[in-house]
Amino acid sequence: MTTTPVKLGNRARVSAVSVLLAALTLLMFCVSLATGEFQLGLDEVVAALGGIGDYSTLLVVRELRLPRALVGLLVGLAFGVAGALFQSLTRNPLASPDLIGITGGANVVVVAGTALGVGGGLGVPLLALLGSLASAFAVYTLAWKQGSTGYRIVLVGIGVQALCTGATSYLLLRLGVYDAQGAMVWLTGTLNARNFGHVTWIAVAVVLLLPLTLLLRGWLDALQFNDDTATGLGIPVQRARLSLGLVAVGLAAVATAAAGPIVFVALVSPQLALRLCRSATPPVLASGLAGSLLLLVSDLIARTLLPAELPVGVVTGVIGAPFLLWLLARANRANAG
């Protein structure tokens, strides 16, 4: 499953794809603010964002729709970047936060909170954040033995995730069916009823961690070689892996806290970006933008076409999967690995 970077991507292509994804994301962001019961034009939306418009338009755009769209944008970005980092660090396209024990802790803690009846409002994000960080810490500590390897982290992650899944299933059986359904909504991932409290969390995390990721990109590229080669290149392998891992965990944990463990976004976004850019490893920024775009489109569909009770996590798989399958079918040898 190794992808050895023969060439570090075609820079121009990566930039072009990133710009295109950014433009599409911005467009979807505005469409998202314009769409709903109270239909607006894109010009009205842009004006309202600048503070121009009548009272009701300003209320709908800036108070009701903006927080939700911002959470969608930033959560998608965080999951996409985290997924790209996990996939690069482990050299495994299946290494998403849901598979290697990062979101498992959040699920357990939040469902336990539901069972105990705690965690209204912003209590849930806090519980989720603590849960994710705890399970990620457990994975790293348990995988540490005179250093860590991507392979051992993946295996220990599987174990920790299994423990969490078992605990979550057990708790779900103990809940009444009404509570179980409430827990299911969170476990699927939702952007319903987001407010500026949720936005603050995720915005702070993205503003801090995204530049850091881009700064550490040199380390990330070097870690694509085996550890001995990377050491030979003068890379502090353990420190590099830990720093990048921490950034990825931080992004995934905060994104989970803000919207629940929306499955598949972290797995599919880096793969879409990698295939669109034809690069050897998932390009960090393009992966994040692909995540934002996927989540905004999915949420728009969830809000407009589906019954009200359905959360966005139900849509991401249905939207993202066919696109990935199409790209897989078109794959050529150069980037099929």
Added chain:
Amino acid sequence: MTTVEKRQPVATGRSSGAGLSRPLGLLLALGVLLLVCVLSIMVGTTDLGFGEVFTAVFRPESPEAEAIVRGLRMPRTGFGLAVGAALGLAGALMQGVTRNPLADPGILGVTSGAAFGVTLSALFGGIASFYGYVWFAFAGALVATVVVFGLGSLGRDGARPAKLALAGAAVSAMLNSMVSAVLLLDAATLDRYRFWAVGAINGQDPRVLYQLLPFLLVGAVLALAVSPALNSLALGEDVARALGRNVGRIRLVSVLAITLLAGSAAAACGPMVFIGLVVPHMARIITGPDHRWVLVYSAVIAPILLLGADILGRVLARPEELQVGIIVAFLGAPFFIALVRRQRLPEL
């Protein structure tokens, strides 16, 4: 995952398998499996002595013991054996064919296909008995795998491992999304589904086992037949071709075997993800990277884990029971993590 550690013929200073030859270790594991089977018939809400079990199995005299043993515990033990072995084999095969340590049989879409079938039957059929679920689940698993393999084989280079894994992950995500949608919209279906989704080997109609047995046996034979070829595949596709292997056919046979094994298992007992994912790693740590041994060991270790967890579930929650899927995770995960920490890892 490139590096393949060479296994020393007799590893020194290793706790497991130190000085044990692989055939001897296998005999030992089979002995443990037999012991677990006997315990599985003895232990429960009514504990039976070994003598009573022996009588009930071989000389049916005491009607009460017989009802418990023949009516409940023997089928349950049979399910544990069959489903465990199937999941172990399917998992080892899946990891061998995709060369990915994160691959479990579910990655091919088997589990999500089965779940989708169960959800549909609960939604439209409203079938109360588990008996009705089985064929819906099996059909779902079959269809999903065909779709995954078909889509994963498109394109110029056929079903490359990474592509197969990603196609499977994509189809699984799609089906899981649809399942979640149904569950969220219909509380009655969720109520029925969540008990299937935990995974249990009790309370299932013994007839199901007999009907699924042919599928399981064919799957097992195919799996064992293809295992030597997986060793060539592990050296890389070009090497495998140079050795005269037909790579496309190896993948096709493997996928067929995985579908039969994991599809039957999921249909009979619900999705038990952990076993198929983790048992092959346990086996690999004991045997080294030779797929022939990994497969055989997986087929023995998995039912030990499954039945052992099931027995514990009966003991811990008396007079009620804990679903085996939950115990397997609680019991197997720490053990697995400890194993990963102890050993030098033979990578895929």
